[in-house]
Amino acid sequence: xxxxxxxxxxxxxxxxxxxxxxxxxxxxxxxxxxxxxxxxxxxxxxxxxxxxxxxxxxxxxxxxxxxxxxxxxxxxxxxxxxxxxxxxxxxxxxxxxxxxxxxxxxxxxxxxxxxxxxxxxxxxxxxxxxxxxxxxxxxxxxxxxxxxxxxxxxxxxxxxxxxxxxxxxxxxxxxxxxxxxxxxxxxxxxxxxxxxxxxxxxxxxxxxxxxxxxxxxxxxxxxxxxxxxxxxxxxxxxxxxxxxxxxxxxxxxxxxxxxxxxxxxxxxxxxx
Numbered sequence: 001x002x003x004x005x006x007x008x009x010x011x012x013x014x015x016x017x018x019x020x021x022x023x024x025x026x027x028x029x030x031x032x033x034x035x036x037x038x039x040x041x042x043x044x045x046x047x048x049x050x051x052x053x054x055x056x057x058x059x060x061x062x063x064x065x066x067x068x069x070x071x072x073x074x075x076x077x078x079x080x081x082x083x084x085x086x087x088x089x090x091x092x093x094x095x096x097x098x099x100x101x102x103x104x105x106x107x108x109x110x111x112x113x114x115x116x117x118x119x120x121x122x123x124x125x126x127x128x129x130x131x132x133x134x135x136x137x138x139x140x141x142x143x144x145x146x147x148x149x150x151x152x153x154x155x156x157x158x159x160x161x162x163x164x165x166x167x168x169x170x171x172x173x174x175x176x177x178x179x180x181x182x183x184x185x186x187x188x189x190x191x192x193x194x195x196x197x198x199x200x201x202x203x204x205x206x207x208x209x210x211x212x213x214x215x216x217x218x219x220x221x222x223x224x225x226x227x228x229x230x231x232x233x234x235x236x237x238x239x240x241x242x243x244x245x246x247x248x249x250x251x252x253x254x255x256x257x258x259x260x261x262x263x264x265x266x267x268x269x270x271x272x
Contacts, residue, residue: 021093025116027080033221037228045227047076047257049220050265052133052272053091055250056125058105059098068102069133070109071124076257078119081220088249135270138192140170143206155211157229161201168196168238174271176209176243181216189219189245190269191226197236219245223255231259244269 017024034040053070060066070091074081090112099105106123113121126132153159176191191209193200208229212222223243231239240258242265252272256265 017089017093018096019093020097022090022112022115024086024090024093025112026083026086027116027118028083028218029080030220031079033217034224037225039224039228043077044231045076045224045257045259046261046263047255048265049074049076049081050254050256050267051087052247052252052254052268053087053250054128054247054252055088056091056094058094059096061098061100063098065095066102067128068125069128069130071126072109072113073122074113074117075119075121076255078117078121080117081218082113082116084251084253085249088251091250133268135268135272136266137270138170138172138190138266140172140192140194143171143173143202143209144175146203146206148203148207150207150210152214153207153211155208155215155225155229157233159204159208159211160229160233161204162198162233163201165199166197167199169199170194171200171202171205173206173209175206176212176222178212178219178222179214179216181218184216187219187245187248189243190271192242192244192266193230194238194240195230195234195236196238197234200230200234219243219253220255223257227257242266244272247272 051072053072056070057065057067102125106125110121110123172190172192174190176189178187179185180187217225223241227239227241238259240260240263242254242256244254245252252268254265254268
C-alpha cells in the first residue's frame, strides 16, 4: 500500500494529544484496492462500515468527564475510509475538550468524520450500559467444527466450490484472521454470510476464510474481496457479508456489504 499522505500514523509512536485535533484523522482512498478487484464505476454492493467507539469521552461545562459509546455508520460509497489509529487518536483528543451538550459533541463528530471520508455519516451515542450494545450470536450454522486440512494457499476464488442445489442459508466462522498491511499485526473477526443461490460447499468456504491468515489488507478491503469472490462464483439472487472484528484501541469495526440496498447490518457480537 502506498501512502497517500505523509501523515499516516499507523505503526508509529505518537505522543498523547490532549486537545481537540481533527487534523489527526487520516483518509484512505477506497479506489486503489477496489481496482485490484475489478470494481470500477457503480459498486456491485451497498453497505456501511459500522464502528463502535468504546472510549468516547469529553468534558461538560463544569469540567466533569462524560462518557458514551459511539456507533458510526460510514457508507460504503464514500470515496475514503478512515484509518483506525487516526480515528482512535482523534477521539482521544476530545477527552479534555468542553462541549455545551451531547448534541454539540455529536455535531462535531459528524462534521469531522464526514469531511475525512468525503460523505455524510450517521452517528448514534449510547450510555455505556445501554442494552442496545449487548452482544449477540450470528444466526445460521457455524463452520468451525468441520474437519478440514489446511495449507498455505492465499485466498482465491479457486478455493471455493459450489453445488447445483439452490438454497438460502446463513453461515459463519470465528476463524477469520487477516494482517494489517502496515504493521503486519493480526486482526481477528467473525465472518457472517447470508445468501440465496447455488449452495456453497462448506468445507471449501472454511478453507477459503482460513486462507486470509497471512493476507495483508485493511478490514474493509478484506470484506469486499470476500464479497466479490462469492458473488463471482455464486451469481446469487441475494448476498450479504459482514465481518465483526475484535476490539483494538477502544474501537471495533464491522464492515457490511449486501446486494440489497435496504439491508441493515447486525450490531455486534459477544466476542467483541
